[in-house]
Amino acid sequence: MIPIGSHPVWHPVLETLAYASGYAVFKWQRARQGDVVEEPQRWTVLAGAAVGALLGSRLLGIAEQWPTVEAAWHAGRLLALLFSPGGKTIVGGLLGGWLGVELVKRVSGIRRRTGDLFALPLCVGIAVGRVGCLIAGLADDTYGKPTSLPWAVDLGDGIGRHPVQVYEILFLVLVGIAVSVKWRLPEGARFRIFLGSYLAWRVAIDFLKPQPLVAGMNVIQWACVGGIFLLGLDWMVGRREQRS
Amino acid sequence: MSENGSSGFPFSKIVVVLACTFGVGLGLCGLNAVLSGAGVTRGGVGSVMGPLMGVVAIVSLLAMILSALGLVLTVIAWVVSEAFGLGRGRNEPQKLFEDRDDQEPKDRK
Numbered sequence: 001m002i003p004i005g006s007h008p009v010w011h012p013v014l015e016t017l018a019y020a021s022g023y024a025v026f027k028w029q030r031a032r033q034g035d036v037v038e039e040p041q042r043w044t045v046l047a048g049a050a051v052g053a054l055l056g057s058r059l060l061g062i063a064e065q066w067p068t069v070e071a072a073w074h075a076g077r078l079l080a081l082l083f084s085p086g087g088k089t090i091v092g093g094l095l096g097g098w099l100g101v102e103l104v105k106r107v108s109g110i111r112r113r114t115g116d117l118f119a120l121p122l123c124v125g126i127a128v129g130r131v132g133c134l135i136a137g138l139a140d141d142t143y144g145k146p147t148s149l150p151w152a153v154d155l156g157d158g159i160g161r162h163p164v165q166v167y168e169i170l171f172l173v174l175v176g177i178a179v180s181v182k183w184r185l186p187e188g189a190r191f192r193i194f195l196g197s198y199l200a201w202r203v204a205i206d207f208l209k210p211q212p213l214v215a216g217m218n219v220i221q222w223a224c225v226g227g228i229f230l231l232g233l234d235w236m237v238g239r240r241e242q243r244s
Numbered sequence: 245m246s247e248n249g250s251s252g253f254p255f256s257k258i259v260v261v262l263a264c265t266f267g268v269g270l271g272l273c274g275l276n277a278v279l280s281g282a283g284v285t286r287g288g289v290g291s292v293m294g295p296l297m298g299v300v301a302i303v304s305l306l307a308m309i310l311s312a313l314g315l316v317l318t319v320i321a322w323v324v325s326e327a328f329g330l331g332r333g334r335n336e337p338q339k340l341f342e343d344r345d346d347q348e349p350k351d352r353k
């Protein structure tokens with residue numbers, strides 16, 4: 001068993017580092033590859049992504065802990081819970097950010113697919129953020145179920161757990177390589193490969209997390225299923241538009 | 245919606261910075277200190293972390309409040325600016341002479 005303990009103070013530090021590293025990779029990639037939209041439009045897209053991600057990650061983060069929400073509702077403390085610390089999820093951020101971008105693009109009249117430049121920065125940013133989740137330990141709601149495997153981690157309670165954050169970092173390295181390879185892909189395909197594979201990964205890996213379940217899966221897994229369905233719809237609409 | 249709105253003000257950049265600040269502030273523990281008395285904790289977080297008092301708590305709380313207020317105000321201002329086209333054309337270069345098709349530069353052949 002690998003002793004790690006719980007150090008929640010480091011989580012915001014690593015979270016800030018995650019944003020910074022993601023943005024640094026985005027800037028580097030944009031300078032190297034160029035962009036399908038002009039800089040003003042890119043900033044508009046980024047603003048839509050940031051606000052959408054903020055709302056999405058918070059709403060799904062609260063919904064994830066639905067027994068706590070239910071208790072707060074009955075106690076009349078729902079507003080206090082909404083503003084309580086923590087409670088953000090990457091899946092909510094990705095889905096909210098995606099919807100935010102699509103909304104802003106529609107309002108702004110941007111027709112190009114703008115997500116490809118986000119695929120690698122998101123891999124890097126999430127991987128860095130997950131280091132913070134691992135160090136935060138039991139204070140973060142992302143720890144794994146108990147296991148007797150030799151690489152189990154002790155987060156301070158003496159129980160060996162799946163290092164699900166490390167599994168996810170390794171997965172993101174593979175996705176990062178896949179979206180960086182210079183395959184000839186249609187515009188927007190790299191982002192969709194990233195998003196689809198990440199959502200599918202979360203459906204699978206969240207079975208190793210002790211979260212409250214609704215009809216056999218946790219709220220995040222259901223959100224991932226919904227996201228994959230939306231992604232499929234988006235792909236079909238895109239193909240139909242290409243044909244016509 | 246453009247990056248600088250119609251007024252040349254960098255709304256989108258400010259929105260991105262404020263949203264990130266609010267996101268990080270939410271992950272910090274300022275509100276934990278305030279809400280610990282109300283018994284509002286999520287998923288056992290409070291029992292492990294405890295109320296983290298001190299400078300970090302106050303700074304994170306201030307960051308959250310200011311960035312949330314700033315975010316709402318900036319988005320409203322951006323939407324209003326776009327809707328009414330405030331300051332539209334202020335930054336566009338003025339044309340002193342109308343272009344004429346029959347006047348071509350001498351060096352163009």
